[in-house]
Each structure stands twice: as structure tokens, then as C-alpha cells.
Amino acid sequence: MSDRTQQFGVEVREEEGRVVWSFSGEWTLPRADNRRRAEYRKRLVQSLREGGEVCLEMKEVRGWDTSFLGFLAALWKTGVNEYSCTFVDEDMPAGMRKLMSLARAVPEVPAEEGVQRDSFLRQVGLGTMRVFQGIRCYHDFIGTLFLDLGRLLLGRASWRGKDFWLALQQAGPQAVPIVTLLAFLTGLIIAFIGAIQLQKLAADIFVADLVGLSMTRELAAVMTGVIMAGRTGAAYAAQIGSMRVNEEVDALQSLGISPIQFLVLPKVIALVLMMPLLTAFANVVSILGGLLVAVGVTDVTMAQFHVQIVGAVSSVDVLVGLFKSMVFGVIIALSGCYRGLRCGKDAASVGRATTSAVVTAITWIVVCDALFAVVFHILGI
Amino acid sequence: MRDEERKHSKEPVIEARQLTMAYGQRLVQRDLSFKVHKGEVKVIMGGSGCGKSTLLQHLIGMMAPVSGEIFFFGKPIPSDEVSLKNLRKRFGILYQSGALWSSLTLAENVALPLEEYTEFKKGEIAELVDFKLSLVGLSGLGHRYPSELSGGMKKRAGLARAMALDPEVLFFDEPSAGLDPLSSRRLDDLILSLREALQATIVVVTHELDSIFAIADSALFLDTGKKTATAEGDPRKLRDDANAPLAVRKFLRREADS
Numbered sequence: 001m002s003d004r005t006q007q008f009g010v011e012v013r014e015e016e017g018r019v020v021w022s023f024s025g026e027w028t029l030p031r032a033d034n035r036r037r038a039e040y041r042k043r044l045v046q047s048l049r050e051g052g053e054v055c056l057e058m059k060e061v062r063g064w065d066t067s068f069l070g071f072l073a074a075l076w077k078t079g080v081n082e083y084s085c086t087f088v089d090e091d092m093p094a095g096m097r098k099l100m101s102l103a104r105a106v107p108e109v110p111a112e113e114g115v116q117r118d119s120f121l122r123q124v125g126l127g128t129m130r131v132f133q134g135i136r137c138y139h140d141f142i143g144t145l146f147l148d149l150g151r152l153l154l155g156r157a158s159w160r161g162k163d164f165w166l167a168l169q170q171a172g173p174q175a176v177p178i179v180t181l182l183a184f185l186t187g188l189i190i191a192f193i194g195a196i197q198l199q200k201l202a203a204d205i206f207v208a209d210l211v212g213l214s215m216t217r218e219l220a221a222v223m224t225g226v227i228m229a230g231r232t233g234a235a236y237a238a239q240i241g242s243m244r245v246n247e248e249v250d251a252l253q254s255l256g257i258s259p260i261q262f263l264v265l266p267k268v269i270a271l272v273l274m275m276p277l278l279t280a281f282a283n284v285v286s287i288l289g290g291l292l293v294a295v296g297v298t299d300v301t302m303a304q305f306h307v308q309i310v311g312a313v314s315s316v317d318v319l320v321g322l323f324k325s326m327v328f329g330v331i332i333a334l335s336g337c338y339r340g341l342r343c344g345k346d347a348a349s350v351g352r353a354t355t356s357a358v359v360t361a362i363t364w365i366v367v368c369d370a371l372f373a374v375v376f377h378i379l380g381i
Numbered sequence: 382m383r384d385e386e387r388k389h390s391k392e393p394v395i396e397a398r399q400l401t402m403a404y405g406q407r408l409v410q411r412d413l414s415f416k417v418h419k420g421e422v423k424v425i426m427g428g429s430g431c432g433k434s435t436l437l438q439h440l441i442g443m444m445a446p447v448s449g450e451i452f453f454f455g456k457p458i459p460s461d462e463v464s465l466k467n468l469r470k471r472f473g474i475l476y477q478s479g480a481l482w483s484s485l486t487l488a489e490n491v492a493l494p495l496e497e498y499t500e501f502k503k504g505e506i507a508e509l510v511d512f513k514l515s516l517v518g519l520s521g522l523g524h525r526y527p528s529e530l531s532g533g534m535k536k537r538a539g540l541a542r543a544m545a546l547d548p549e550v551l552f553f554d555e556p557s558a559g560l561d562p563l564s565s566r567r568l569d570d571l572i573l574s575l576r577e578a579l580q581a582t583i584v585v586v587t588h589e590l591d592s593i594f595a596i597a598d599s600a601l602f603l604d605t606g607k608k609t610a611t612a613e614g615d616p617r618k619l620r621d622d623a624n625a626p627l628a629v630r631k632f633l634r635r636e637a638d639s
Binding site for chain 2: 158163166243246247250251253256
């Protein structure tokens, strides 16, 4: 047959009532050829007879590796399971026979019988229970946090000043550059869009109102919140999450030290204190951005801008923004720490915890901002 | 003296009765009953994934059993936070990875339990921390952070922290995992001298045969397939006892199925 002249091949013949598979050539990975292997497989399976005997001839095999064994093992399995064939492997090289018998050995753990799919109703039920469990866990977390806050105020908490100052530094000064850049650009963009529209009405001066009000009441707090959620909230979740992976949280608990007092409280308090400061700073920087556009693009002078903005923005507007930023700080720190503490014990779940911390924080920031808008409107603030 | 004392103290330090553990629907081990007496080194052994570490989690009260009970000093593990905290004060735990708090230096790691539970002033704590670190051969390295230590040093530092409060019961989760033969031998010696010096009761989870034979007074074998304990006793005797289950003898002799 022409097989012999090619790199690898197999011949099938009948001899004394049994089937002989005579392999030849080089059956190795570099020479593997899908089409030919499939062809051989088909031919070999066709040669199997119910209850027959298959003799494996390997004299002509010049080279082999596990790609050959994989091919052979699959055929062997088909032969034994579907045709109850017996295989004669006397001709196999010793190494090959050893590997084959290793692969055929009974597995240590019995193969699992396919994953049992739960019925639809059961899945819905389990899902609902998980949701309620999640809510309970979160309530537990908030409750413990308040109790621990009380203990802290009474001076009975495991509180490390050093950790608090570190958290303060990370949540405050270290966030200033990014907050500056984004607040400045936001002020600039709003003023620019506003200026182009207002110029059509010859009402350029109202750029000051636009920038001042939108930034102080809404955008400075929301922007800072979003930045801090991505920056600090994510860091909290990742830090506490990897502490869980490393059993550090377990070590705290087993010592009877509350991880909430030790890890969560300093972070929450630091962020709640720093958020209004960052927001106040963002107010100033974004108004400067607005001023730049007002003076550069429109005919408004610096003095006019100043007079206009002082008239338009009241201290109530500023305070509303600062108050909101404190609430956002609580939201960011809590979602970061909560997700971190609920993190699983592998690397992938640290990633999930971080993602979910940021998403939860930003979602709740926007939802709360909307609620505040309604409440402040009703209260007439 | 120690044997004498062990006989007299009839009440076991730890007792598990018909303990069944599971993760959700997946059964880990069932019907575990055993006792650990004062001053005893009890090894929990078994193949990977048999539930050794899970059992440890149950013993220290971090996980609750599906059924059965665990008693410490004759009383069941309390469910309320305060009593559990008081009980855990009497434990020292060495985690598999050391679990040192990464934001604290070595000295601060060992000092934290002392700050938390004793009235000691700074100077006294520093003295004690120095002493504990020198016990595990790490004196002078107190200023280092955990990330600046080798695996073996982390383990020893974890041990120094575990014994900060001179606990009555010490738990070790795979103490010799990932250590070179000499370091793991030193750790075994350290465990034995701790038992001698502190009269501590020690529970060790491990599958390192050398360690098992070196330190265990008694061993509990958890079978992965049968999902329950199939043997308990002196590992040296179990190894040679024809009546012991085959799986246990094979495990202790390091024999694979041929």
C-alpha cells in the first residue's frame, strides 16, 4: 500500500480470524495530519467486529508520542465498550504499554455522572433564597458597623491610629491630582458647551451661573464620588479581598478581633472625612475651569464672572453638594469593604469583588443623587 | 510526669461527637467522633481534599457543623460572640500560609494579640515580642514586613504570633507544607518543645509522613472515599497493625496502588 511510503500509516488485515492493525511510520505530533488521522480512525473502527480480537502490530512504527497514544486509546475504548473486543498488545514497546495501562487504570475518584441540572422552580427558589441571604448579610454588616462605631466612640474598639492616618492619606491628599484634573476639565467642558449656546442669546454672562450651580450642587460631588469609587473603593475591596485569600481576616477573627473595627471603620471614617474636602476643592477648580472659558471664549471679564457667580451660588448650594459628598463617601467605603469581606478564597473572586464594589458604588451614587434631587425639591432647599 | 498527668485529667480538652460537615449539598465528612486530651499532639491526616482543613475550621468555630457537636473543656462551642471570643483567646492558630497581617511589621503582628488582651505597657510588650521572636529564631527581624520574609520565616513568625498569649490549645494547618526538609524538621522540634514547655494541647493537620511519625501521639485518618474517619491511634502502631484498614497502612507506608 502507498501508506508505507508516507510518514505514518496503518494497514488492516484479517489473519486467523482476528483483525490485525499494522501501524507504520512516524506517529508524532509534528507530523500529525488531521485529515489522514480521521480517515484512519474511520477505517479502523469499521474493521472492528463484535466480540472479535484485535492484534496491534507495531514493528514498523519508527516514532511515536502521546498523540499516537491518544488516537489509540480512543479506538481501544470504542472497541471495548461498543464491540466488546479484546486487544492484543504484545507487540507494543514496553514504554507505550506502560502509559496505556496507566491511562486505562481505574480513576481514583469515580467519574462524576454528569452535573445534575436543577429544575427551573428549584433554581428560582435557590436564587431567591440567595438574594434574601445577601440582604441579610448586608444588614448584618451594617448593624455590626454601627455597633462597632459605638464602641469606637466609647473608646472600646481595636483601633489602630496608624492605619487611620494611612487611610486618610490614601483617601485624601493622594487623590488630589486626579480630582483636580477631572474637575478642571468638567468645569471647562460645561462652560464651553454653555457658552456656545448662551452666546446665541447674547447671555454669555450666565456661563458663571451654569458652571457655579451645576458644579457645586451636583457635579462636583458626583464626579468626585465616581473617581473615588474607581480609585479608593476598588482599592478597599482588593485589599480586604486579598487579605481574605491570605487567611489574614480569619486570623483576626480567630483572635476575637472584629475585622470591621480593625479594617473597615478606619477606611469608612477616612473617606467620609475626605470626600467633602475633595469636593470643595473640586468646586473651586472646576469654577476656575469655567472662568478660563468665560474669559477666553466669551467677552465676560474676570470681575463680571466673579460678581455673577457670587450672586448665583448661595452657601446652601455649596452645603448641599458637600452633604451629598459625605453620603457618597459612606456608600463608596461600605461597598468596597463589604465586597472585600465577602470575597471568596481565590484570585478570581478578588477581581469579582473589586468590579462589584465599583459598580455597586457608582450605581448607588447615581440613585441617591436622584433621590436627593427629589427630596431637596420637596423641602425647597 | 506528663503521662501521669494525662491519665489524671480525664476530661478531654476537645471532644467531637458524631460530627458531620458539608459545603451546601456536598458532604465532606460524616460521623466523626474523637477526643483530644490535655498535652496530647493529635494529628489529623488524610489525602488531599479529604476535609482536614475543613475539620480545623469547625474546631476553631469558624464553621458550624451540619450535625453533631464539638466540646471544649467539656462545654459545647458557644454560639454567642462574646463567649466564642473568650474561648478563642485560649487558642493559638498557625495558618497554612502564616496569614501574617501584611500591613503590620513582624513585631506588630506578634504584639497585636498582646495589646488586645493584656494590660501590658509598650515596653513590656516589646520585651515579650522580642522573646517570642527569638523562640522561633527570628530575633532582630521584628521591623520587617511579611512581604520581606521567606516562606519558612513567615511560618515561624505565624507560630510566634499564635503563641503570643500562651494558648492552651494550638492548631496547626499544614505546618510543614512548602518548607524544606530541615526547616520542617525544626518546626516539628519546635512543636514538641512547645508542648513540653507550655503543656499545650496541639492539633495538627498534615499529610507529611515524617512529621506525623515525629510528633503525633495519636492520629485520626480521614478517608476521602468513605468520607469518614477510618482509623485513630498511634501512627507507628497503625502502620504495622494488620487490623488497621488497608488504606491507612498504605498511606502511612507511602504505598501507591500498583
